Amino acid sequence: MQENGVSSPSWDRGIGASAPFYALATFVKRARKSTPLFDGRFVAKHARPIDKFLAFLHLVSTSGFIISIFLMVVLEYFLL
Numbered sequence: 001m002q003e004n005g006v007s008s009p010s011w012d013r014g015i016g017a018s019a020p021f022y023a024l025a026t027f028v029k030r031a032r033k034s035t036p037l038f039d040g041r042f043v044a045k046h047a048r049p050i051d052k053f054l055a056f057l058h059l060v061s062t063s064g065f066i067i068s069i070f071l072m073v074v075l076e077y078f079l080l
Contacts, residue, residue, distance in 0.1 A: 019058065020058070020062070021040065022040070022043055022055065023055035023056075023058045023059050024059070025040030025043035025044065026043055026047050026051065026052055027052075027055065032044060
């Protein structure tokens with residue numbers, strides 16, 4: 001992506017906080033537009049098959065985590 005003049009976000013230097021943005025931009029077209037925090041225009045174009053697999057794995061695991069937290073809260077409310 002640096003060949004197209006797109007660098008990593010200035011707020012993400014080292015801990016990988018931009019990974020969710022890259023994962024979303026790989027699969028969701030609306031997430032590919034340029035925003036002040038993240039420029040996702042070239043993400044899908046430069047994503048390799050392994051990047052797509054890792055992005056899918058990230059999205060599935062994050063979704064599962066959020067659903068499990070929601071279910072724990074709801075079940076605790078109704079069972080107690």
